Amino acid sequence: MSTSETSGATADRLAAGPLVARTVVVEPGHVDSLLSLLPADRPVTWLRRGEGLVGWGVAAELRTDGPTRFADAAKWWSELVARSVEHDAVDEPGTGLVCFGSFAFAHEPGDSVLVVPSVVVGRRGDLTWVTTIGPAEQEGGSPDLAPADDPAVPVGISFVDGALDGERWMSVVADAVARIEAGDLEKVVLARDLLATAHAPVDVRWPLRRLAESYPMCWTFHVDGMFGATPEMLVRRERGLVTSRVLAGTIRRSGDDQRDLALAAALARSSKDLEEHEYAVRSVADALEPHCSSMNVPEAPFVLHLPNVMHLASDVAGVVHDAATVSSLQLAEALHPSAAVGGTPTAAATALIHEIEGMDRGRYAAPVGWMDASGDGEWGIALRSASVDGSTVRLFAGCGIVGDSDPESELAEAQAKFVPVRDAITATEPSPPAAG
Numbered sequence: 498m499s500t501s502e503t504s505g506a507t508a509d510r511l512a513a514g515p516l517v518a519r520t521v522v523v524e525p526g527h528v529d530s531l532l533s534l535l536p537a538d539r540p541v542t543w544l545r546r547g548e549g550l551v552g553w554g555v556a557a558e559l560r561t562d563g564p565t566r567f568a569d570a571a572k573w574w575s576e577l578v579a580r581s582v583e584h585d586a587v588d589e590p591g592t593g594l595v596c597f598g599s600f601a602f603a604h605e606p607g608d609s610v611l612v613v614p615s616v617v618v619g620r621r622g623d624l625t626w627v628t629t630i631g632p633a634e635q636e637g638g639s640p641d642l643a644p645a646d647d648p649a650v651p652v653g654i655s656f657v658d659g660a661l662d663g664e665r666w667m668s669v670v671a672d673a674v675a676r677i678e679a680g681d682l683e684k685v686v687l688a689r690d691l692l693a694t695a696h697a698p699v700d701v702r703w704p705l706r707r708l709a710e711s712y713p714m715c716w717t718f719h720v721d722g723m724f725g726a727t728p729e730m731l732v733r734r735e736r737g738l739v740t741s742r743v744l745a746g747t748i749r750r751s752g753d754d755q756r757d758l759a760l761a762a763a764l765a766r767s768s769k770d771l772e773e774h775e776y777a778v779r780s781v782a783d784a785l786e787p788h789c790s791s792m793n794v795p796e797a798p799f800v801l802h803l804p805n806v807m808h809l810a811s812d813v814a815g816v817v818h819d820a821a822t823v824s825s826l827q828l829a830e831a832l833h834p835s836a837a838v839g840g841t842p843t844a845a846a847t848a849l850i851h852e853i854e855g856m857d858r859g860r861y862a863a864p865v866g867w868m869d870a871s872g873d874g875e876w877g878i879a880l881r882s883a884s885v886d887g888s889t890v891r892l893f894a895g896c897g898i899v900g901d902s903d904p905e906s907e908l909a910e911a912q913a914k915f916v917p918v919r920d921a922i923t924a925t926e927p928s929p930p931a932a933g
Contacts, residue, residue, distance in 0.1 A: 516581040518594040523625040533644040541597040542719040554615025556630040564604040567830035570611045578870045594870040599720035602858040648700035659690030660856035667904035685840035688895035695888045704921035725882025734825035745777035746770030746809035749913040761800045773897040774809040780836035789815030824872030829864040838862040861893035881917045
């Protein structure tokens with residue numbers, strides 16, 4: 498194990514010589530589903546509507562923690578790119594040398610990871626490619642892209658409350674509302690966890706398949722045990738254009754289409770949800786503005802329909818003026834934590850989370866995604882997510898609390914946000930694709 502010069506960062510696996518990344522086009526029809534390729538060997542995933550990236554194996558890896566975790570990762574990646582060689586016959590975002598990352602929400606505790614897979618397979622539209630990454634002396638032919646073995650179905654799943662049960666969590670919400678009404682802050686996001694235990698170690702590829710099938714409009718992700726289907730894109734940087742999808746303000750779907758239309762209209766008029774959403778959009782725009790020469794911030798949100806809930810959503814876009822020096826990961830650092838996952842003002846909200854939430858978030862609600870050698874990449878927020886460790890799966894859900902939040906309603910919202918992962922680990926067969 499070699500150690501970075503930056504305190505708190507360790508390069509667990511790093512080739513002694515330069516890495517070579519070789520990307521070639523995969524013939525049309527040769528690969529059906531990207532998820533079907535994933536073996537059990539350290540799989541990574543970033544997919545939406547069947548497109549994106551999957552990978553496996555480890556060519557290089559960094560683990561870091563503390564307040565410099567993003568800076569450590571950015572420095573390590575920059576140095577790795579500088580001494581690597583790319584042979585890229587495709588030249589698209591996500592080809593060539595690629596890393597995947599998952600970061601801790603808070604400075605302490607929690608570890609963060611940046612991993613470079615040995616094999617990455619990507620798809621964008623009709624184009625599919627494969628990248629192999631490793632030391633020059635290990636270069637060989639293209640990897641086998643036949644479907645991998647099917648993951649085992651999780652068995653004997655049982656659930657228990659995590660750090661706080663429902664009653665105690667509602668009392669925490671009430672405490673937060675009182676602090677907001679007293680003028681201590683404007684908004685805080687409070688999370689809770691749910692623990693699931695299986696009879697045998699859970700193969701993360703099983704819930705990944707269920708999530709991708711049921712939530713095709715979300716980004717299905719997995720990096721180093723953190724997995725989920727997030728509806729929220731923290732930041733995408735692609736050839737100078739920066740975009741961020743902001744979600745804040747939620748209502749649970751009824752299961753009846755006509756009723757859901759009425760609920761969506763009510764959500765769009767809700768002063769509580771509109772206030773929460775405004776804080777989130779403002780925090781994203783303020784964080785991106787120093788890096789952008791022009792920006793487009795929507796005046797009003799739209800309603801995003803997902804299978805289990807609906808959200809107020811806004812897409813913020815800008816043209817980055819310092820792309821040569823600021824990567825997508827560094828933009829993600831600038832945005833984290835946004836008001837959508839922390840609160841407003843940021844310092845007061847994160848301090849209150851630490852004081853009353855009663856649990857360690859780990860990598861929940863923090864940046865997760867990928868980046869290529871140019872610095873382009875996509876970083877989502879690890880929402881509708883869980884961490885898997887052997888036979889234990891820890892599910893997370895959070896709610897934005899403002900002055901007129903009702904604890905019982907917030908608990909119901911949190912329960913709805915557990916549904917995607919809960920169903921994914923308990924489903925015994927594939928579910929039909931869901932609309933939205």
